[in-house]
Amino acid sequence: MLYVLNWKAGMSKDVGLEMARRLAQLVLAHNFLKVVIAPSYIMIPDVSEIIAGSGLKIAAQNCSHLEPGPYTGEVPAKTLREYGCAYVMIGHSERRKHYAETSDMIMKKISMIKTYEMIPILCVGNDHPEESAEKVSKTLIAQIDACLPKDSKLMKGPLVIAYEPIWAIGGSKDIPPVDYIKTVMKEVRKAVYDMIPIKEENLEIIYGGSVNEHNYKNLLKEQIGMLFGKASLNLVEISNILKYSCDFSNVLANTE
Numbered sequence: 001m002l003y004v005l006n007w008k009a010g011m012s013k014d015v016g017l018e019m020a021r022r023l024a025q026l027v028l029a030h031n032f033l034k035v036v037i038a039p040s041y042i043m044i045p046d047v048s049e050i051i052a053g054s055g056l057k058i059a060a061q062n063c064s065h066l067e068p069g070p071y072t073g074e075v076p077a078k079t080l081r082e083y084g085c086a087y088v089m090i091g092h093s094e095r096r097k098h099y100a101e102t103s104d105m106i107m108k109k110i111s112m113i114k115t116y117e118m119i120p121i122l123c124v125g126n127d128h129p130e131e132s133a134e135k136v137s138k139t140l141i142a143q144i145d146a147c148l149p150k151d152s153k154l155m156k157g158p159l160v161i162a163y164e165p166i167w168a169i170g171g172s173k174d175i176p177p178v179d180y181i182k183t184v185m186k187e188v189r190k191a192v193y194d195m196i197p198i199k200e201e202n203l204e205i206i207y208g209g210s211v212n213e214h215n216y217k218n219l220l221k222e223q224i225g226m227l228f229g230k231a232s233l234n235l236v237e238i239s240n241i242l243k244y245s246c247d248f249s250n251v252l253a254n255t256e
């Protein structure tokens, strides 16, 4: 089960670095916890140094769709790899909306991420809360199909898909019922198997959009990985969530 902490633009340097220190200790003590921090580009080198050897991983929040070259302001996947990123988030609805990112661009980014041996976290989502799980699944599958390179050699290995209803993003909105989320994830999983030759254990589908201390237990009970935005900016909140998740996983392991 994966936990992704999307430290959006509001994360300050001091808070972020202190949080990285504390989370590194937590993950070191519970090495089965799979936690990925996604800091802004500028914080990546410092965070990378702080968490070295802890088991915590770093994701970039974006990358260039181009190889290194004369593209002022862009950060290529190759450079992110050199600075210690293991994952890159792409296709977040905020990037699609504010930076006009197209599926074609996202596909090129995934190719770059794979070429430089990192794991893409592909974000997909629907617009309206009233849509049925079946309708949402169709929307997501179409988005994924438009973004995933179909090169089977390139696409072998791990892939993370983050199901993020656009209407739920914001930190304190409602989230869909967990059975609804499970239905969507099941349909998406089946469809991805038809698109690329990926092994079951290499495909992780997580949920994001207003996951916080009040609702994460519903997802945890179903062992659904989570992407946190706003909640990940609060050290107390995210530490409590991760500590509870450790205890829950321990109980689960002892009853199996």
Ligand code: PGA
Binding pocket: 006, 164, 168, 169, 170, 171, 172, 208, 209, 210, 211, 227, 228, 229, 230, 231
């Ligand atoms: P949120 O953000 O948890 O604040 O809704 C989710 C995200 O970063 O996509």
